[in-house]
Amino acid sequence: MNKQRGILAIISGFSGAGKGTLVKEIFSTYAENYSLSISATTRQPREGEVDGVQYFFMDKPVFEQKIQENQFLEYAQYVDNYYGTPKDFVFDKLDQGISVILEIEMQGALKVKEQYPETVLIFVTPPTAEELEARLRGRGTETDEVIASRLARAAEEVVYMDKYDYVVLNEDGKVAECAAKVHHIIETEKKRTMYSGQLINELTEGLARYKKGE
Amino acid sequence: MNKQRGILAIISGFSGAGKGTLVKEIFSTYAENYSLSISATTRQPREGEVDGVQYFFMDKPVFEQKIQENQFLEYAQYVDNYYGTPKDFVFDKLDQGISVILEIEMQGALKVKEQYPETVLIFVTPPTAEELEARLRGRGTETDEVIASRLARAAEEVVYMDKYDYVVLNEDGKVAECAAKVHHIIETEKKRTMYSGQLINELTEGLARYKKGE
Numbered sequence: 001m002n003k004q005r006g007i008l009a010i011i012s013g014f015s016g017a018g019k020g021t022l023v024k025e026i027f028s029t030y031a032e033n034y035s036l037s038i039s040a041t042t043r044q045p046r047e048g049e050v051d052g053v054q055y056f057f058m059d060k061p062v063f064e065q066k067i068q069e070n071q072f073l074e075y076a077q078y079v080d081n082y083y084g085t086p087k088d089f090v091f092d093k094l095d096q097g098i099s100v101i102l103e104i105e106m107q108g109a110l111k112v113k114e115q116y117p118e119t120v121l122i123f124v125t126p127p128t129a130e131e132l133e134a135r136l137r138g139r140g141t142e143t144d145e146v147i148a149s150r151l152a153r154a155a156e157e158v159v160y161m162d163k164y165d166y167v168v169l170n171e172d173g174k175v176a177e178c179a180a181k182v183h184h185i186i187e188t189e190k191k192r193t194m195y196s197g198q199l200i201n202e203l204t205e206g207l208a209r210y211k212k213g214e
Numbered sequence: 215m216n217k218q219r220g221i222l223a224i225i226s227g228f229s230g231a232g233k234g235t236l237v238k239e240i241f242s243t244y245a246e247n248y249s250l251s252i253s254a255t256t257r258q259p260r261e262g263e264v265d266g267v268q269y270f271f272m273d274k275p276v277f278e279q280k281i282q283e284n285q286f287l288e289y290a291q292y293v294d295n296y297y298g299t300p301k302d303f304v305f306d307k308l309d310q311g312i313s314v315i316l317e318i319e320m321q322g323a324l325k326v327k328e329q330y331p332e333t334v335l336i337f338v339t340p341p342t343a344e345e346l347e348a349r350l351r352g353r354g355t356e357t358d359e360v361i362a363s364r365l366a367r368a369a370e371e372v373v374y375m376d377k378y379d380y381v382v383l384n385e386d387g388k389v390a391e392c393a394a395k396v397h398h399i400i401e402t403e404k405k406r407t408m409y410s411g412q413l414i415n416e417l418t419e420g421l422a423r424y425k426k427g428e
Contacts, residue, residue, distance in 0.1 A: 165406065185405065196375070199341070
């Protein structure tokens with residue numbers, strides 16, 4: 001058998017759901033299975049940032065050319081800069097049998113799924129609205145106004161939940177458990193019949209000689 | 215939140231794929247999560263068999279009445295006797311949050327899936343036709359003729375594989391690993407968005423008060 005192709009998984013969730021910590025936990029605990037995707041951006045590199053490590057840095061005309069050529073899985077514009085996920089980087093990893101986890105917002109996630117239906121959409125959420133608010137307040141770094149605007153956004157975003165393939169609870173202090181759940185989802189997706197074409201062909205050929213009357 | 219409903223999973227595979235050993239391993243390792251389904255049958259109880267333990271024993275007219283009333287998930291006739299899976303027993307377990315694993319053949323499995331699309335179909339197979347033959351021979355209990363007829367049946371049954379949701383390899387001497395894979399598939403299925411309706415409703419309600427302008 002050939003090497004199993006990697007899975008493209010997208011993790012989304014409300015601001016305050018703990019996506020960043022979760023993704024770090026997955027990459028550190030299951031390092032050999034996953035690759036982070038490296039985004040392309042038109043913003044200037046900051047002190048110490050290296051092209052191809054934190055980001056692929058590129059000029060606006062280059063980025064716009066790549067948009068034209070459909071070279072991004074998804075992209076978005078924030079303030080004056082573009083951010084995007086280069087397809088070739090992601091697909092190279094998948095071909096190598098490495099799964100790629102993207103942490104992107106819901107509209108981008110649904111667009112990727114539309115284009116690549118085998119993408120696995122995972123929605124990560126605290127168990128209750130109260131806990132989401134408590135976490136945002138607990139950070140202690142944001143003004144009431146910012147917290148209110150994040151909660152207002154969550155109230156809008158909740159309508160996207162049922163478009164996701166899986167909903168995973170990220171409970172307080174249980175990030176390792178949540179990471180294990182996501183890892184098992186991705187390992188399980190690899191066992192979907194659509195990835196067993198070669199095995200089925202080999203078994204069909206191997207069994208043919210046992211057929212009666214042949 | 216209410217208790218998560220159990221998952222109805224069906225395990226099928228060629229004769230010699232190791233389904234029986236696998237199912238035993240799952241039930242002993244993850245005992246608290248699963249219930250075996252108890253079949254109904256019209257055959258006579260053997261010495262020591264107890265009604266409601268090994269089987270629900272019933273007379274033919276009773277069984278046929280239950281067929282009419284659509285009380286079986288699936289049933290089949292072997293030689294002169296009926297065997298069937300009573301719906302109420304299975305659904306009671308699922309309602310209690312206990313997953314039920316049925317070990318049934320492919321045509322029955324597909325009929326259950328047609329009626330209950332949330333059923334998870336898992337096809338268990340050795341990696342190659344050669345290994346299947348070696349296992350059947352290795353049992354040392356069957357005549358060449360019986361082995362030939364089982365392999366001939368496998369050659370027919372292989373066409374059902376791609377109707378299954380998952381294909382799981384059961385490699386020699388790795389039954390614990392195979393049981394863990396099946397368990398993770400079932401745990402993962404519980405995280406499918408369709409089972410999160412209540413959570414989504416609660417979050418939607420809980421977040422509503424944060425909406426802007428409300």
